[in-house]
Amino acid sequence: MARVVTVARAESFGPGARKKVFAGDRRIAVFNDGGTLHAVDDTCTHSGGSLSEGPCENGIVTCPWHGGQFRLSDGKGLGPPAYRGLTVYPVSVNDGVVVVTVDQTQP
C-alpha cells in the first residue's frame, strides 16, 4: 500500500534544500540537489547515521558519521564503509507541494 508524505512547498524547497520526513517507522531523506529532487532512506546502511545531516553534492550524499557515500539516483553505496545500498523513493511536485510516495511493502 502506497503512502504519500508531504515534504514542503516547492517554492521553499529550492536547490540545496534537504529535509528528513517520516512514513511510519521509516526515516526518509529528501534532497534538492541542484534542482533535482531525490528521496532515499535517511538511515545509513553502515551504522545508522542520518544522511539528511550529511553533505550532498553532484548527486552524492556523504554520511556525517564515517564518510560513507551513496548515489542518490539509485541509492548505491559507493565504497567502504557503505557497502549496502539505500532504498530510493519516488519524489515529485503535486500542486506546488513536494511529496514522496512510499510503498509500505518495500524493504
Ligand code: FES
Ligand atoms: S554510519 Fe554512515 S558511514 Fe558509518
